[in-house]
Amino acid sequence: MPKVRVYVTLKPSLLDSAGRTVRDSLDKLGFHEVASVRVGKLIELEVEQFSEGRVKEMCDKLLANPVIENYRFEEAE
């Protein structure tokens, strides 16, 4: 069954408070080389048949919030 990987990320202009928290925690743990962190989602779908149009529709309707998020996807093995 085809697998699709969808990557959802917050738009770059928006403040990512989860990412900021992770960066601060990494800093406290001694990872001072980390300048910034952004946290997004990785959504893996198993579909009966891969259709770019259908996956795009899923992203626009449910998987991502187009107002604040970007997404991209790819078919995987």
Place this chain on the structure above:
Amino acid sequence: MPKVRVYVTLKPSLLDSAGRTVRDSLDKLGFHEVASVRVGKLIELEVEQFSEGRVKEMCDKLLANPVIENYRFEEAE
């Protein structure tokens, strides 16, 4: 500044209740071709210098929970 993408996924043996909810919602929206959904995290880091060992350490210590999650990472552009 080098970018690193870290992908964190729930181990396949574990029930992914968020993924299940997304699958049910997709089904209700008419996307009956989706057999299963797994929801993971995509963490993007900007680091001063890429070191595989250091990123592995970050994953083991903070970014992933090795008891229930798998991770992989790659340097990006």
